Amino acid sequence: MARTPFIAGNWKLNLTVSEGVALAKGLVGALKPGVEVAVCPTFLALYPVAQAVAGSALGVGGQNCYWEEKGAFTGEASASFLKDAGAKYVILGHSERRQYFGETDATINKRLKAVLAQGLVPILCIGETLAERDGGLLQQVLKTQIEGSLAGFTAAQLETLVVAYEPVWAIGTGRTASSAQAQEAHAFVRSVLRGVVGDLADRVRIQYGGSVKADNAKELLSQPDIDGALVGGASLKLADFSAIIAAA
Ligand code: PGA
Numbered sequence: 001m002a003r004t005p006f007i008a009g010n011w012k013l014n015l016t017v018s019e020g021v022a023l024a025k026g027l028v029g030a031l032k033p034g035v036e037v038a039v040c041p042t043f044l045a046l047y048p049v050a051q052a053v054a055g056s057a058l059g060v061g062g063q064n065c066y067w068e069e070k071g072a073f074t075g076e077a078s079a080s081f082l083k084d085a086g087a088k089y090v091i092l093g094h095s096e097r098r099q100y101f102g103e104t105d106a107t108i109n110k111r112l113k114a115v116l117a118q119g120l121v122p123i124l125c126i127g128e129t130l131a132e133r134d135g136g137l138l139q140q141v142l143k144t145q146i147e148g149s150l151a152g153f154t155a156a157q158l159e160t161l162v163v164a165y166e167p168v169w170a171i172g173t174g175r176t177a178s179s180a181q182a183q184e185a186h187a188f189v190r191s192v193l194r195g196v197v198g199d200l201a202d203r204v205r206i207q208y209g210g211s212v213k214a215d216n217a218k219e220l221l222s223q224p225d226i227d228g229a230l231v232g233g234a235s236l237k238l239a240d241f242s243a244i245i246a247a248a
Pocket residue numbers: 010166170171172173174209210211212230231232233234
């Protein structure tokens with residue numbers, strides 16, 4: 001089953017509007033046929049970045065969104081507002097959201113519903129902590145996160161779903177999962193997806209995330225169940241992110 005490789009940059013709370021626009025314009029020249037590429041700026045930079053790359057194949061995504069469409073929800077941004085600002089993707093359930101902002105599989109499930117209702121592409125993040133891995137809980141954690149986040153959806157609704165497997169211990173630490181560890185987890189994720197969405201599991205792109213760099217991208221991306229990368233730190237510099245796109 002051929003799946004189009006998908007490389008996404010998660011800028012987190014980095015890059016001002018002008019910095020983000022400059023990087024995104026540079027990235028347009030680094031795109032290559034057959035590889036889907038997106039950047040996920042802060043809410044502030046999303047619209048100007050989307051405007052700056054309009055007409056190119058570089059996609060833009062949000063890093064999160066609220067589940068209500070609008071109203072008295074101070075500090076939030078919704079899927080419909082992200083779409084209106086030019087987003088095509090939304091990252092959901094990033095481990096930093098789970099760790100620092102109280103996100104749970106139940107709230108991610110509500111956000112996912114809003115994202116799909118707007119026709120945006122969800123990038124659903126899952127992953128275990130080091131304590132969970134060491135405690136032999138890897139599979140249980142991944143299964144709980146997938147089944148909890150996707151509860152109540154049909155396979156037809158999840159046609160565009162992208163999953164990002166990001167072991168928490170590998171995020172921003174410089175400590176990448178080995179390609180064998182990553183492949184093993186990805187194959188397991190796909191098997192759980194098969195239980196939830198049936199044959200669609202063969203078409204769902206599963207990105208790896210956690211200290212992906214130019215020098216490890218090729219090895220990771222050559223694994224059969226690794227269909228792309230969600231890149232944090234190395235997505236902030238044109239040369240680094242371009243090299244990861246080139247490796248795909
Ligand atoms: P990192 O972040 O590449 O800096 O480890 C990845 C992520 O959190 O998505």
